Structures are given as structure tokens and as C-alpha cells.
Amino acid sequence: MGSTAFLHLAYAQRKLCFIIRQGFEHVEIGGKLNLDNIEVRNKKQVGREELSRVLLSVNRPARYTGGEYNSIVKDWDKASVKIALAFPDVYEVGMSHLGGRILYGLVNSQPDYLLERVFAPWPDMEEVMRREGWVLYSLESFRPVREFDVVGFSLQYELSFTNVLNMLELAGIPLWSGSRREGDPLVIAGGPVCFNPEPVTPFFDAFLIGDGEEVLLEFLAVLNQNRDRPRKEVLSILATIEGVYVPGLYKVSYNDDGTLRETRPLQEGIPSRVKKRVVQNLDQAYYPLNPVVPFLDIVHDRAVLEVMRGCQRACRFCQAGMTYRPVREKSFSTLANQAQAVLENTGYEEISLASLSTADYSNVERLVEALIKRHGARGIGVSLPSLRADAFSVKLASEVQKVRKTTLTFAPEAGTERLRRVINKNVSEEDLMAAVEAAFTAGWNGVKLYFMIGLPTETYEDLDGILDLLSRVRGAGRAKGVKRLNITASISNFVPKPHTPFQWEPQLKPAELEARRRYLLNKVKGLKGVHLDFHDPETSYLEGIMARGDRRLASAIYRAYRLGCKFDGWKEFFRADLWSQAFAEDNIDPDFYTARRREYTEVFPWDIIDSGVDKEYLISEHERSRLGISTPDCRYDKCVGCGVCPTLGVELDLRGEEGFAPKS
Known part of the structure; x- marks a missing residue:
């Protein structure tokens, strides 16, 4: 053998x-x-x-x-x-x-x-x-x-x-x-x-x-x-x-x-x-060609190719989009060689193209076609993470399904274009509908969509927008004659994160998030084939406390642990009552870290960490969000002045070679 x-x-x-x-x-x-x-x-x-x-x-x-x-x-x-x-x-x-x-x-x-x-x-x-x-x-x-x-x-x-x-x-x-x-x-x-x-x-x-x-x-x-x-x-x-x-x-x-x-x-x-430290050249950085192969199924059980690091889409809620700047790509030849080696050394039957925004890799179409051509005959498929809402992404997915059909996932994040401008998610409803129609035409019978609730300036009209969008997606599937239509909306709760333009924003309390969840559930009942999957408001609340917390929380964390808290990210183990007890016994008001709006002059605990992004840029982005003004991707437009490149002595590194992914 x-x-x-x-x-x-x-x-x-x-x-x-x-x-x-x-x-x-x-x-x-x-x-x-x-x-x-x-x-x-x-x-x-x-x-x-x-x-x-x-x-x-x-x-x-x-x-x-x-x-x-x-x-x-x-x-x-x-x-x-x-x-x-x-x-x-x-x-x-x-x-x-x-x-x-x-x-x-x-x-x-x-x-x-x-x-x-x-x-x-x-x-x-x-x-x-x-x-x-x-x-x-x-x-x-x-x-x-x-x-x-x-x-x-x-x-x-x-x-x-x-x-x-x-x-x-x-x-x-x-x-x-x-x-x-x-x-x-x-x-x-x-x-x-x-x-x-x-x-x-x-x-x-x-x-x-x-x-x-x-x-x-x-x-x-x-x-x-x-x-x-x-x-x-x-x-x-x-x-x-x-x-x-x-x-x-x-x-x-x-x-x-x-x-x-x-x-x-x-x-x-x-x-x-x-x-922060930054790898400038990903082609020269170490990459594991013979990773450990587990004896049991793991969450992401496949070979992984990191096609690039960083994202310049500038979504205002996204911490990773700020802290992992600037974009650094691997060359096509490096990725092709790494894929070959990892597959030979592991026996995996699927390659995942990993990054914060894989469809933005500047030669993603050529890379997908090459991987399918080289490895598809052996039954080895390629998987893509969440896609941009455009027909180009569906074209990529159609190439992928030649070996193994995967779930198509899009992330509009908000239900209305007004709110998408607030969060700088530059996806139009026309883009999304063109993408799902192309998907249904290509043979998919369902899609998954990611949304958030509790975003800054969100109203119940924006929640209605989520339902209207799901209804339109459902209608597109029925118009294409899709049988067993399955549309899933994964709805998470907005948690303001450090080093983002929304770090000054308050977070909705669990009771208000629960009210919005019930509102959506009551109104989605008439949409057959549409399923809503919600994140737990209480766990998001605790995440928000820790995300913007300071050293004074350490004693409450210790106390919660002594009360029996562990595996807090797992629904079956999370104990909101024990955390409430720990905060109360430690005289900590959790709303101090979550529910109040913060001034631009406030000194933050995380200011000790220099991510390379200027606070002045974050303030500017926060103000633009209030005006509903979008900010472009600096890969295709002029520098937006975030400060990362001069502060860290690095620069954008686009190595995809001959092709370029579309702007959006």
C-alpha cells in the first residue's frame, strides 16, 4: 500500500x-x-x-x-x-x-x-x-x-x-x-x-x-x-x-x-x-505541512490553507478586522505547494481556505480551480468560509461543488441598507438577491445567513428588515422551483469590542435582546422553510463584560470559578445565576462595563495595547457610523488613515499574482 x-x-x-x-x-x-x-x-x-x-x-x-x-x-x-x-x-x-x-x-x-x-x-x-x-x-x-x-x-x-x-x-x-x-x-x-x-x-x-x-x-x-x-x-x-x-x-x-x-x-x-508583532511576509513564515491528525472528529476536521491574514473591509463591529491589519496574502505557488504537502501528510479529503475574508484573496478563483483540477479526481473537495454576497462568490461555490456540495453562507449582518451603512457592511440587497438566485439556479436548495441584533441605532424596523430579506430569499428559491427549501438565519447578539469604532457604544441588556428575539420568532412563523437560530443573550452579556473589563474583574472571575463556573461558552454548563452571585458578592456592577455610553476622552484598560490602529481613526469611523457614511476598502481605494502601516512599519502585501477578486 x-x-x-x-x-x-x-x-x-x-x-x-x-x-x-x-x-x-x-x-x-x-x-x-x-x-x-x-x-x-x-x-x-x-x-x-x-x-x-x-x-x-x-x-x-x-x-x-x-x-x-x-x-x-x-x-x-x-x-x-x-x-x-x-x-x-x-x-x-x-x-x-x-x-x-x-x-x-x-x-x-x-x-x-x-x-x-x-x-x-x-x-x-x-x-x-x-x-x-x-x-x-x-x-x-x-x-x-x-x-x-x-x-x-x-x-x-x-x-x-x-x-x-x-x-x-x-x-x-x-x-x-x-x-x-x-x-x-x-x-x-x-x-x-x-x-x-x-x-x-x-x-x-x-x-x-x-x-x-x-x-x-x-x-x-x-x-x-x-x-x-x-x-x-x-x-x-x-x-x-x-x-x-x-x-x-x-x-x-x-x-x-x-x-x-x-x-x-x-x-x-x-x-x-x-x-503588537506582525508577520510581514506570509510566504516566508513557518506553516505546518504535517499537522497532527486526530483519532476522533474535531470541529474543523480538514486540511487548512491560510490564504491571507488580515481584512480591510473595515466593518465597524469587527475586532479581528482592526487588530489583524494589514492584509498579507500568500502567493498562488506557495498555496498550491502547501496544499499538496498537507494532503500527502495527513490523508484529509477536504481543503479549507482560511482567512477573515477568503473571497477577497486576489486570485481566489484561479486557486480554487487549480485545487479542484489537481485533487478533485481523488475525491478531495475544497470548502470556503462565509462568502461575500455577490454572484462571483456563487461562481466560486459552483466550482467547489464539482467534488462535494457545501452549505452556502452569506453574512449581510443587518436587515436594512441603512443599518448596513452604519456598520460599514457594504452589501446591498440587490447583491444578496443576485447571489442567492445564482445559488438556487446552480442547484442549491438552501442557504445560511448571518445577522446580528442589538447593533448601534437599531430599531424594530431593522428587525422587520431581517424578516423581509428572509422572505425575499425564500421567494427566490420558490421561484426557481427548489424542493425542500431550507433557509437558516443565525442571529448573534452585538457585543462591542475593544479597538473598534463601536468600543464607545453601550450593549443591550439580556432582557431587551430577549424581547427582540421573541419579536422575530413571532413574526417568522408564517415563513415555511425559514429557521432562526439565536445566540443566548446571557452569554453575550458576560462576553461583553469581559471584553471591555479591567483588572477589578479578576476577583469576580475567581469567585465564579469557586462557585462552580467552567465551560461558560457551552450552553449546557453556563450558569448566569452563579455569575450574578459572583458579581454581587464582589460589589461589581456589570452594567458599568456594558450598558453605559463612553466618552471619547475616557482612558480604556486596553489602551496599554497598541494594535497599530489610531484612536483618532476609530473616533472618525464612529462619527461616520452615526451619519451612515461608508468607508471604502483601502486595497482598492486611497488610504483611509487607520495608521497601521506607518505605526508598525508594514504595508499591504497582495501576492495573488495574475488575477484580482472583485471589489464587492
Whole structure:
């Protein structure tokens, strides 16, 4: 059997989880795993038979066994710096994260460094671990997490904070950074949430701001060079690296009204603002060509190509669109070669083209056609994320469906053109209708649409606009004779985020969002084939508190954790009542962080982080939103003056070569 055929077979069979039935012997595929030497809190040796018995009693045991194909097991004793990459959510979510795949391969490609993975155990496994007295361990070597030099958390979502505390406690690491001693790991974090890390700064020693592959190796090198120094000295040295924020070296003070007065460095040589790090050339940046292949289905279970990073569409609600600027593309040749390598090394049967706005990649049509032509005959399909609402996107999707038909997803975000101008979502109703009509003509029997409610200036007329738009889409499908028409509207709640033009806006309270939800549900009843799917208002409310919070929230987060909160982003575990209790016992008014409108002169907790975007630009965009004035995409128009390129010393990098995606 050829190697590629073997990989396809392994990919198909891994759902069987024969890792359990075979007594763990096949883990040698990805590296040997000695299950007889798992260290626990009381130094008890856990044998293979005991671990097998326990794992068979928990849900999805392959979450905890390691040994996956392409996993990397390095010699522990030969590594000078050891880092545990911790994802504060379940395995299936964490293994779907592209950033984790990149850092896993990047660090392990260095001969002196070692990186291993750890995920939040599901509650059934946590119960077993606490009962047995086991500490949290890494999947590659089964070493206790507390034995690593660094524990690096990937913070992708504000509702993962209690999981961070739970993982630290399971690892036997002090939760508060000030309580850690010499010999304890440095606890650090990276990811989009770190653009306002203040609510959890008391739990972390340092944050890495911006593109992780640009700063992490430098961080580890400086740590290695100074490993014999006292912990406080090491942190002071690390704080001088651009992109590294050590919150313990800053003092915060507040005004009498509760707003922030300032965040001030406590010693010389520490920057007054921490500037994000940016990868300028994605063609030259590290990319994993042999990612780990899980033994069970994960959320995004496919090969991933990152076609570009950043987005210049300037949607005023979108934090990623601001903090990941500027747009940097990969060349067509690089993407074609990476696709070939990843497919050969994994056996996956689908390629996902990943970015914030894949249809904006300047040669996306040629890339899709080339991938289908080269790999389609083997049954390998291409998937696209949310599409622009235009006929061009449907043409792309039609090319994709030659191998495997996927769900078409469009994101108009708002129900009326007035409100779309407010949020700078430059999509007209005519664009959307042309796109869905083209989709129905091409053979799709349904589409998915993304909307938000609670946006600034939103009225009930805008909610009626959502229903009118859905009715028109439904009518277009019926006019094309579509049978079993299925139209789904996913409706999320607007949460104002830092570093965006709407960071000054109030957030609607859960009761008002619930009233709007009921309004839409009552009025959609007559539209057969149309389904509405709502996000929970209470979880959005908590997300909003954390998104714009400050250091004073840390004690409430700790209190909520002690009350039993964890997996807050999961509907079945979220406890709004416990969070309310924690805020009340800590004398915190959550509305202070969500419900009030803020002045342009207010100092924000996240001002300590320099995303490269000028606050003056954000103010200008906020004022333009009030006037309903759109802002163009600077890739196709003049510079809009956001400040990113001159501040960070970078520029737009469009490498798609011969073709260009249409403007909109």
C-alpha cells in the first residue's frame, strides 16, 4: 500500500477509536508513549491497565491518549526550554485552531525547544482526575504540566477564563501570578482576547501580543538565556521584547467615577504601550505541512490553507478586522505547494481556505480551480468560509461543488441598507438577491445567513428588515422551483469590542435582546422553510463584560470559578445565576462595563495595547457610523488613515499574482 493510500485509510478508520481496543500499542505511529510512568500528585505510578479502565468510562477517551499521527515526541532531557501549549477548551475545539497547529510545528522544529499539547478535560474526565489525584498532563509525554518551563494559553474567547483557572488548579500551579515561586512555570497567553487581557492579568505572568510565530521564538530564546536568574528579573527582561506585556510591571489607578485614570510602568525600560508583532511576509513564515491528525472528529476536521491574514473591509463591529491589519496574502505557488504537502501528510479529503475574508484573496478563483483540477479526481473537495454576497462568490461555490456540495453562507449582518451603512457592511440587497438566485439556479436548495441584533441605532424596523430579506430569499428559491427549501438565519447578539469604532457604544441588556428575539420568532412563523437560530443573550452579556473589563474583574472571575463556573461558552454548563452571585458578592456592577455610553476622552484598560490602529481613526469611523457614511476598502481605494502601516512599519502585501477578486 502506498503512503498516501495508507493515510487515507488511517483517516477513515480513526473514528473507530481503536486506540482503546488495541491497548494503546499503535501510538508508536506518532512516537512512543510510556503509560507506565504517568506522574500524579502523590507520585503514584499509573499503569496501562488502570488508565485503560478509567478511559473506557469517560466520553471520547481519545481526547486524553495522545499518540496521534504526526504528533511529535521529543527527548525531554535534551530540550533546553519546554512549553506546554494549553487550550482552555475541549480537545475537539482546540485541535481545530490553526494558530495552535502553527506554533506546535514551529517550536518543535527548533532542536533546543520542546512543545507539547494540553486541553481542558471534559467534566467526566475531570471528575476522574480529581478522584484519582492525577495532575493535568501533556499528550505527548504525559508529563505533568507543572514540570514545563512555560505554560502558554491560547485565549480565543472571553468565556474561557474559568477554564484557565481550572486547568491551572488541575496542574497544581498557583492561580495568581503573585503566588508563584521560583521553579513554577511562567504562565503566558496569546490570541485575540489578549488585545484586552486586563480582566485576567492577575492570573498571568506575561502576554504575547500579535502574530505568535513572530514573537514566541524570541521569547523562548531570551528566557533560555536568562533561565538562571530570579523569576522577577527574568520577567523584567522579557518585558523589553516588543510585543510582550508583563502586567505585573504596571500599576493601574482609577478615577472617583470608577473609570481608569492610567496604566503606568513601574520601572524604566518598560514600554508605556505594548506594540503588537506582525508577520510581514506570509510566504516566508513557518506553516505546518504535517499537522497532527486526530483519532476522533474535531470541529474543523480538514486540511487548512491560510490564504491571507488580515481584512480591510473595515466593518465597524469587527475586532479581528482592526487588530489583524494589514492584509498579507500568500502567493498562488506557495498555496498550491502547501496544499499538496498537507494532503500527502495527513490523508484529509477536504481543503479549507482560511482567512477573515477568503473571497477577497486576489486570485481566489484561479486557486480554487487549480485545487479542484489537481485533487478533485481523488475525491478531495475544497470548502470556503462565509462568502461575500455577490454572484462571483456563487461562481466560486459552483466550482467547489464539482467534488462535494457545501452549505452556502452569506453574512449581510443587518436587515436594512441603512443599518448596513452604519456598520460599514457594504452589501446591498440587490447583491444578496443576485447571489442567492445564482445559488438556487446552480442547484442549491438552501442557504445560511448571518445577522446580528442589538447593533448601534437599531430599531424594530431593522428587525422587520431581517424578516423581509428572509422572505425575499425564500421567494427566490420558490421561484426557481427548489424542493425542500431550507433557509437558516443565525442571529448573534452585538457585543462591542475593544479597538473598534463601536468600543464607545453601550450593549443591550439580556432582557431587551430577549424581547427582540421573541419579536422575530413571532413574526417568522408564517415563513415555511425559514429557521432562526439565536445566540443566548446571557452569554453575550458576560462576553461583553469581559471584553471591555479591567483588572477589578479578576476577583469576580475567581469567585465564579469557586462557585462552580467552567465551560461558560457551552450552553449546557453556563450558569448566569452563579455569575450574578459572583458579581454581587464582589460589589461589581456589570452594567458599568456594558450598558453605559463612553466618552471619547475616557482612558480604556486596553489602551496599554497598541494594535497599530489610531484612536483618532476609530473616533472618525464612529462619527461616520452615526451619519451612515461608508468607508471604502483601502486595497482598492486611497488610504483611509487607520495608521497601521506607518505605526508598525508594514504595508499591504497582495501576492495573488495574475488575477484580482472583485471589489464587492
